[in-house]
Amino acid sequence: MVAVVFDDKSISSIGGRGKKSSPALLQFIRDTLAEHEAGISALMEATGFTTKSLSSMLNGAGKDLGAGITALVEHKAALKQIIDEGTFDAKSLSSMIHGAVKDLATGITALVDNKDALKQIIDEGTFDAKSLSSMLAGAGKDLGSGITALVEHKAALKQIIDEGTFDAKSLSSMLNGAGKDLGAGITALVEHKAALKQIIDEGTFDAKNLSSMLHGAGKDLATGITAIQERMPKLKALATIFKPSAIATQLNIRKAKQLGSAIDQMFDTFQKEINGETQIPAGSKPMIAFKSTAAVAPEQQVGG
Amino acid sequence: MKIFAEQITREKALVYDLRAVLNDEQRYFIVKVSPAKRVAFLQAVEKDAGFRLEDYGDILYRGWDEPDADLKALLREQYGMYADQQANA
Numbered sequence: 001m002v003a004v005v006f007d008d009k010s011i012s013s014i015g016g017r018g019k020k021s022s023p024a025l026l027q028f029i030r031d032t033l034a035e036h037e038a039g040i041s042a043l044m045e046a047t048g049f050t051t052k053s054l055s056s057m058l059n060g061a062g063k064d065l066g067a068g069i070t071a072l073v074e075h076k077a078a079l080k081q082i083i084d085e086g087t088f089d090a091k092s093l094s095s096m097i098h099g100a101v102k103d104l105a106t107g108i109t110a111l112v113d114n115k116d117a118l119k120q121i122i123d124e125g126t127f128d129a130k131s132l133s134s135m136l137a138g139a140g141k142d143l144g145s146g147i148t149a150l151v152e153h154k155a156a157l158k159q160i161i162d163e164g165t166f167d168a169k170s171l172s173s174m175l176n177g178a179g180k181d182l183g184a185g186i187t188a189l190v191e192h193k194a195a196l197k198q199i200i201d202e203g204t205f206d207a208k209n210l211s212s213m214l215h216g217a218g219k220d221l222a223t224g225i226t227a228i229q230e231r232m233p234k235l236k237a238l239a240t241i242f243k244p245s246a247i248a249t250q251l252n253i254r255k256a257k258q259l260g261s262a263i264d265q266m267f268d269t270f271q272k273e274i275n276g277e278t279q280i281p282a283g284s285k286p287m288i289a290f291k292s293t294a295a296v297a298p299e300q301q302v303g304g
Numbered sequence: 305m306k307i308f309a310e311q312i313t314r315e316k317a318l319v320y321d322l323r324a325v326l327n328d329e330q331r332y333f334i335v336k337v338s339p340a341k342r343v344a345f346l347q348a349v350e351k352d353a354g355f356r357l358e359d360y361g362d363i364l365y366r367g368w369d370e371p372d373a374d375l376k377a378l379l380r381e382q383y384g385m386y387a388d389q390q391a392n393a
């Protein structure tokens with residue numbers, strides 16, 4: 001029997017998505033987990049799921065925890081089969097059905113029903129299991145429609161990869177978490193691929209930078225791409241003082257819908273620096289962190 | 305000959321990795337300071353009374369937090385910076 005030990009962090013994540021749970025709810029979760037201990041242990045033994053991956057799948061379950069656990073336990077044979085066939089590992093599976101909770105059964109059924117279609121995509125070499133699970137992350141009960149969108153659009157995605165604009169990793173990064181809206185995200189990519197290629201061909205930002213800026217854009221990909229297109233002069237100006245990868249990283253944390261205003265804000269903030277006015281204000285605690293060899297001992301340089 | 309001259313110039317370059325908090329963000333600036341302004345630059349940093357960085361030299365690179373590994377490797381190779389970090393790596 002596999003030991004079932006959920007730490008406080010896991011219990012808290014099951015309680016609510018990013019919200020603090022009441023002591024009563026936390027106690028309810030502990031009691032429910034204890035009640036289902038034997039079933040959870042059998043599930044962990046069969047599938048290789050850890051308490052961490054289970055708490056990811058049950059994220060935000062709250063009062064529906066019992067139903068979520070029951071769905072997982074009931075479908076353990078199907079989940080084991082998918083893992084045994086080598087299509088997805090436990091981590092990828094838990095990523096796709098993350099947060100599905102009371103709809104876990106629907107999500108798992110969709111996975112089982114569509115496992116051959118997914119296996120085919122992997123076998124064709126367009127995407128690996130990690131990329132697929134990244135795009136389908138958080139789809140939960142809508143996993144079926146997400147997979148359908150992938151199957152329907154796989155030729156279009158393959159074409160983008162074959163054309164050399166983006167690789168599979170960059171594509172999956174932009175479509176990360178799109179889930180049920182995967183179809184809309186892929187359509188936006190196909191429609192805007194010429195615009196994206198043009199930006200890359202201009203040479204300031206590469207595919208990796210763009211996919212970083214658009215990471216997780218999903219269904220809002222079209223909005224994000226348009227925001228970048230319209231603000232290329234501002235982005236180019238920023239790239240005269242910052243590495244393009246650093247700009248992309250700074251913008252990576254924004255949602256695609258807010259990308260336009262984030263670029264505007266960034267440009268406004270650094271306009272003076274772009275114009276050669278880099279003010280280190282009083283009280284900014286400047287310090288020399290490192291020096292060149294010559295700066296360490298300038299007197300030696302003077303002495304020859 | 306040109307490459308040799310460039311190497312000598314780099315070996316003599318006074319390059320500093322300056323860190324400061326600007327607009328609540330941790331920033332870094334890789335500054336190549338003019339030899340004639342070295343003392344004034346160090347005093348300005350020490351004084352923390354506000355200054356314009358371009359008054360002391362050229363800003364080679366800038367960014368948030370700290371230089372990434374690629375930039376550190378480049379600066380290590382060109383100016384001998386971050387030698388301690390390499391030893392610790």
